[in-house]
Amino acid sequence: MSGYKVAVMGATGLVGRMMLKILEERNIPIKELILLATERSAGSYVEFEGERLMVETTRPDSFQGCDFALFSAGTSASKTMAPEAVKRGCIVIDNSNAWRMEEDVPLVVPEVNPEELSNHRGIIANPNCSTIQMVVALKPIKDSFGLKRVIVSTYQAVSGTGWKAVEELKLQSRQILQGKEIEPVVYPYQIAFNLLPHIDVFYNGFSKEELKMVNETKKIMKDPGLKITATTVRVPVISGHSESVYLETEKEVELSAIRQVLSTASGIVLYDDLDKLRYPMPVMVEESDLVWVGRIRKDLDEEKAFHLWVVANNLRKGAATNAVQIAEEIIQRGLL
Numbered sequence: 001m002s003g004y005k006v007a008v009m010g011a012t013g014l015v016g017r018m019m020l021k022i023l024e025e026r027n028i029p030i031k032e033l034i035l036l037a038t039e040r041s042a043g044s045y046v047e048f049e050g051e052r053l054m055v056e057t058t059r060p061d062s063f064q065g066c067d068f069a070l071f072s073a074g075t076s077a078s079k080t081m082a083p084e085a086v087k088r089g090c091i092v093i094d095n096s097n098a099w100r101m102e103e104d105v106p107l108v109v110p111e112v113n114p115e116e117l118s119n120h121r122g123i124i125a126n127p128n129c130s131t132i133q134m135v136v137a138l139k140p141i142k143d144s145f146g147l148k149r150v151i152v153s154t155y156q157a158v159s160g161t162g163w164k165a166v167e168e169l170k171l172q173s174r175q176i177l178q179g180k181e182i183e184p185v186v187y188p189y190q191i192a193f194n195l196l197p198h199i200d201v202f203y204n205g206f207s208k209e210e211l212k213m214v215n216e217t218k219k220i221m222k223d224p225g226l227k228i229t230a231t232t233v234r235v236p237v238i239s240g241h242s243e244s245v246y247l248e249t250e251k252e253v254e255l256s257a258i259r260q261v262l263s264t265a266s267g268i269v270l271y272d273d274l275d276k277l278r279y280p281m282p283v284m285v286e287e288s289d290l291v292w293v294g295r296i297r298k299d300l301d302e303e304k305a306f307h308l309w310v311v312a313n314n315l316r317k318g319a320a321t322n323a324v325q326i327a328e329e330i331i332q333r334g335l336l
């Protein structure tokens, strides 16, 4: 049977399940699929292309003979298992934060820097979900007009934290509407009917999520001198991250030229018609693999500055779709 042997580590999680869905939707030929998680869900079943496949406990030997392993099981599992998989000749595409900033690990968004894949040494990192959608929107602008500064504020869905956070938002919403007491578990405070300017731990006044956006963007754009700062916020939305992006270009440019480059760029939908109240929203990206851009406008004060509103599905383009696109690029470029 022709095709690839693929392992999915974290197959019972939100990203892992989405990976399986994306693998069904796209056309990587698969001859064998290995579903991996912890002891907790070993022995449970997950459906793939109409077949029930059993989930196994992850062990170093689980990767024996695999061509690709798609990892979405958190940083510590990635740190332990990625070298084991690579040792067994498997290419790891990792969704965690474990390897993103390592010098010899390509951090790839296929619309932005696919050429980096040719430098891979077994592990390829998928960037943070908020970084992915922003760099897809910024790359065509940088290529045409240069990019000097970026200031981004995010409005991130709870599915970015995993399935427990989705359950927490649903439960708290029901409890509050019924006048009951709530008890925050996943987040430090109530998330239903609230928002938290806090994603991951804090360092020197910034959150780790904010620093990930800054450092990953510089690496992906190959521009260590880019001025960039972020404020990341968790909002009570189940799926779909939104971002308000302020950017300054190097060259002077008309608003119409910004629209023009975005309208022809790969992976982007320009959805921007205020007369018809057309702007991207999280509910619109539920089934979309694209990055939606709207509310494009010139800054009122700065000559070379613009604002964008950028929305994408954090589980699809922000995680699973990007990982599967990386595997497709590797196959197309003969880098296996």
Ligand SMILES: NC(=O)c1ccc[n+]([C@@H]2O[C@H](COP(=O)([O-])OP(=O)(O)OC[C@H]3O[C@@H](n4cnc5c(N)ncnc54)[C@H](OP(=O)(O)O)[C@@H]3O)[C@@H](O)[C@H]2O)c1
Binding pocket: 009, 010, 011, 012, 013, 014, 015, 016, 036, 037, 038, 039, 040, 041, 042, 058, 071, 072, 073, 074, 075, 076, 077, 095, 096, 097, 127, 128, 129, 159, 160, 161, 162, 163, 164, 314, 315, 318, 319
């Ligand atoms: N959610 C997003 O939008 C998003 C976007 C980009 C990247 N990511 C990253 O993707 C990863 C998973 O996120 P998620 O949202 O899918 O989380 P999740 O819903 O909580 O699922 C976690 C998955 O990882 C498995 N797992 C946990 N520890 C493991 C271990 N030591 N060995 C093997 N499997 C293990 C779990 O298996 P059990 O069922 O056995 O517990 C489960 O399948 C995280 O690193 C996250 O940062 C998430």
